[in-house]
Amino acid sequence: MLSPAQIAEAAHDLRFSLHEILEGDLGCYGFVSYANCYDVIFHLDRDIDRLYALHQKLVHPSKHVAYTAFWIRKIKPVSSAFFLSDMKIAEKRKAFVDEKLEVADINERVCLYYIWRSVATYIEHDQIALPKNITKDRYIENVERIFQEFVADRSTGPALNNRFNEVLYDMRYRTFGPHHLVHIATYLLREATDYGR
Secondary structure: OOOHHHHHHHHHHHHHHHHHHHHHHOOEEEEEOHHHHHHHHHHHHHHHHHHHHHHOOOOOHHHHHHHHHHHHHHHOOEEEEEEHHHHHHHHHOOOOOOHHHOOOOHHHHHHHHHHHHHHHHHHHOOOOOOOOOOOHHHHHHHHHHHHHHHHHOOOOOOOOOOHHHHHHHHHHHOOOOHHHHHHHHHHHHHHHHHOOO
């Protein structure tokens, strides 16, 4: 179990990471609650301790990532997010941004981007083993490409016609546990192994 000071430090790190994803990846401005980030780390720490007790060995990084993403989605530390482009338009008009333009599913979006970014970080720091015949840089690059294809997918299918949007919908309105997010993390790793061959 982490001490309160360790939880506080991890919460600050998470808050910083979520800000980076919001602005850098999603082109959004939003408030990230430190108190809710603390809550995410607190619940994550309990879950990871339970996983270690259950498995009696190392817990794969994909589970660490997925459980963090689960608590981000559940506790929703990001509030009132708007696309920066919409804010700039409103600023030019010298008006407030229209409240209808708020990104309602921002926490679901952030948690999926968090999975991608964290998986890449674990690879970069040699905490996820490289598959045979692939360099670290190539593996990280492949993970990014797989994720970007997942986000941009326009496959034919039911209603939403986009796997990313379907997952966002399921995360927001249906039962969606950490094991579902583990599948997304392992999907990125598995697909990145043979990408482009």
